[in-house]
Ligand SMILES: [Zn+2]
């Protein structure tokens with residue numbers, strides 16, 4: 750005789766009211782065992798349960814996969830750029846290292862602070878990745894991002 754294989758999928762969200770998870774799991778085991786043993790599964794029909802197998806599993810709530818900017822937490826647009834236009838990641842992908850977003854600007858400010866982007870003492874070109882307080886490799890002149898800082902240092 751042909752057997753009919755059916756699967757009952759029962760998802761339950763409990764409000765535990767202080768009851769622990771293991772107790773609720775046992776409760777779900779009881780539901781199945783009782784239904785099989787007291788005939789609920791087959792009711793008034795002449796069918797019989799040949800075999801059953803079940804498990805109770807904890808379902809995880811799916812996390813929403815809205816990606817957020819690693820710097821400011823704003824959501825990212827479809828291109829993966831930060832929605833906050835004041836955030837450096839609005840112009841750069843999240844894979845860009847945070848430091849590298851700032852260094853070029855810092856360097857740019859320093860280079861712009863010196864006419865022609867060269868050392869005021871010796872005329873050597875200031876290197877592109879120069880940082881506040883770096884010195885000229887040729888003459889030792891210390892570079893700053895603002896004239897005020899430059900004056901204060903002298
Ligand atoms: Zn951002």
Ligand SMILES: [Zn+2]
Pocket residue numbers: 868869870871872873885886887888889890
């Ligand atoms: Zn120099």
